[in-house]
Structures are given as C-alpha cells and as structure tokens.
Amino acid sequence: MQLIIGNKTYSSWSLRGWLAVKASGHAFKEILIPLRQADTRTQILRWSSSGKVPCLIDNGLAIWDSLAIAEYLAEEFPPLWPQDGAARAIARAVSAEMHSGFPALRQNMSMDLQASLPGQGHTPEVDAEIRRIEQIWTDCRNQYGSKGPYLFGEYSIADMMFAPVCFRFETYAVSLGNSLARDYLQTMLAHPHMQEWKQAALAEPAIAPAEAR
Numbered sequence: 001m002q003l004i005i006g007n008k009t010y011s012s013w014s015l016r017g018w019l020a021v022k023a024s025g026h027a028f029k030e031i032l033i034p035l036r037q038a039d040t041r042t043q044i045l046r047w048s049s050s051g052k053v054p055c056l057i058d059n060g061l062a063i064w065d066s067l068a069i070a071e072y073l074a075e076e077f078p079p080l081w082p083q084d085g086a087a088r089a090i091a092r093a094v095s096a097e098m099h100s101g102f103p104a105l106r107q108n109m110s111m112d113l114q115a116s117l118p119g120q121g122h123t124p125e126v127d128a129e130i131r132r133i134e135q136i137w138t139d140c141r142n143q144y145g146s147k148g149p150y151l152f153g154e155y156s157i158a159d160m161m162f163a164p165v166c167f168r169f170e171t172y173a174v175s176l177g178n179s180l181a182r183d184y185l186q187t188m189l190a191h192p193h194m195q196e197w198k199q200a201a202l203a204e205p206a207i208a209p210a211e212a213r
C-alpha cells in the first residue's frame, strides 16, 4: 500500500487520508510530493487522475479523495466508523458536512503547522463556522461521551475529518467557549498519530511565507 501526500505542514486533506491508513493498521509507504512547486501537478498526476492528494494505491487500484480513502479502508476494517447504526449515520453526516463545507475557515485559517498565528484569520464568516464546529463537537460529546473521549466515543473517521481543524485551532489559538469542545480539542492534539504527523511537519524544510499561505 502506498499513500501519496503533500507537505505535512500544509496538506490538510493528506492528513485525513494518512490518519485513516494509520488507524487501519496497514503497513504503507508514504510518497510525499511537495506542493506549490512548478512540477507539483505533473508529479501528482503520475498517481492521481484528480491531480490532488491524498491518493491511496492498493494492488494497482488508485483511490483519490480523503473521504473515499477512509471509506475504502472501513470496508475491510469496520471499526473506523462507530459500530452503532444511528451513531454511524450521524458520524457520516458530520464528516460529510466537514468535507464539503467551512470554506471561510479553510481560506482564512489555512493549516500551517510551522506557524503560530494567535488571533489571526477571524472574519464574521469564520467565526460563524467556528461556532458551528463547536456545536457539532459539543453535541457529539454530550451524546456519545460515555463511550470514550472522541466525537463518537471511540476514535473514528469523524475525528480524522476534523483533525486539520484541530491543528488550525491550535495554530490560530482559537478560543472555544464550551469545555467539552476544549477537552476534545486537547484529546485530538494529544493523539499519537496527530503527534507523529506534527513532528514530521516540524522537521520539514521551511517554505518562504509567501509560498506558504
């Protein structure tokens, strides 16, 4: 199994796919293609017809898109989604909402693990999206908190989908009003796979700020 990813410092979508492969327990080889270079698109197109990372290669099959990669792995490793059917449905709903939404947050608080930008990136739209995320996290923790410290108790694809938001909230020092949401954020930031990704990101060569944003 091979996973094609972008720079760990910036590639929020790659992080999701990488977390899914890690959680599946598969041995895999990472192929890291530096983003924002003249030949980035050509390099990615060698693997992924979408021209985007992440892309998972398994037995000659190329699966692009982070959520599709997670679903592919969940077919053979079901615990990646909550076991309970109703919880699984809501987990899919919040994952889909994250996957297709939150454009202001993505644009104004881009993932940059080498930066510390407290207080930056706020607009009324960003703040509304942060409140929506806080509501999702609080609702999930209220509903499923007795089963473990993650959104649906046990660690699942839903957490992986929100993982880049967790790093963004850390970089931009976003303050959360609800203690359940704050505790969840700390739980995610302390997850061993999140820590492993972050340490690798911090070891990457720095890119000039103009290219980085």
Ligand SMILES: N[C@@H](CCC(=O)N[C@@H](CS)C(=O)NCC(=O)O)C(=O)O
Binding pocket: 006, 010, 011, 012, 013, 014, 035, 036, 040, 041, 051, 052, 053, 054, 064, 065, 066, 067
């Ligand atoms: N919805 C896709 C989005 C993938 C995406 O936009 N990836 C970015 C990097 S994070 C990319 O490949 N950009 C190509 C480029 O920078 O040339 C997914 O979930 O995988």
